[in-house]
Amino acid sequence: MGLLDGLRSALGMGAEASATRDADPDDLFGMSTAYLTMEADLGFEPANAAALCFSGVDSTDFADAVEEVKAILDAGEVETGTKARFVDDSHGYQWVVLSDSDFEDLVTSVHFAADTLIERGYGSRLLAALFGFEKNGPVYWVYSxxxxxxxxxAPRSGNERDSTVEFKLESVLDGELTVEPEKDYWxxxxxDAGAHPWE
Known part of the structure; x- marks a missing residue:
């Protein structure tokens, strides 16, 4: 099963029927403290990268909403130094990819982007937010x-994943973050080709 099927199954169409509630971008602020635990208690360094994934709509209004997100993030770059780029993947999904050495600025920028789309009426198009870390390979916290x-x-080469690391992170961060209890949604x-899910 490829990325397209995965996103549809875990974060999109499949999850829509079993959605627990409306999208709430304030949940993203949980990463503002969780990254400290990741770094101080577990030795995971922030990868200085985060991303927001969403499915587009072929409409002028949606294009205007995305332009508004771009404008907000461009203005934020002047203030915080957070760089943003917009990526279309080979499956038709769109990504806002952010880079900054200040992790809290990443969280804030992802929140701004998600909140703007929700305010414009496109909350149902939001799929996931990802926050990257490094320790003997890349690790992500994915917010659905x-x-x-x-x-x-915790992806590894050959489309393998390090389940030991994933279960360790669950055991330590559950409570500080709302961790998905059903492993089918992990x-x-x-x-596609690069180092990160958005590449």
Whole structure:
């Protein structure tokens, strides 16, 4: 099963029927303290990267909403130094990819982007937010907007994942983050070709 099927199954169409509640971007602020636990208690360094994934709509209004997100993030770059780029993947999903050495600025920027789309009436198009870390390989906390919960994803070469790391992160961060209790929704977001799921 590829990334397209994975996103549809875990974060999109499949999860829509079992969505626990409406998307709430304020959940993203949980990462503002969780990253400190990741770094101080577990030795995971922030990868200085985060991303927001959403499915587009072929409409002028939606294009205007995305332009508004771009304008907000461009203005934010002047203030915080957070760089944003917009990526279309090969499956038709759109990503806002953010880079900054200040993790809290990443969280704030992802929140602004998600909140803007929700205010414009496109909350149902939000799929996931990802926050990257490094320790003997990449690790992500993935937030599913449809499920209102996080899950860890530790990809390794050959489309393998380090379940030991994922379960360790669950055991330590559950309570500090709302961790998805159903492992069926811990879906791997394999990159097409690059190092990150949005590449």
């Amino acid at each position: 907007f449809r499920r209102g919960a996080y899950y860890p994803f 879906y791997p977001l394999w990159p």
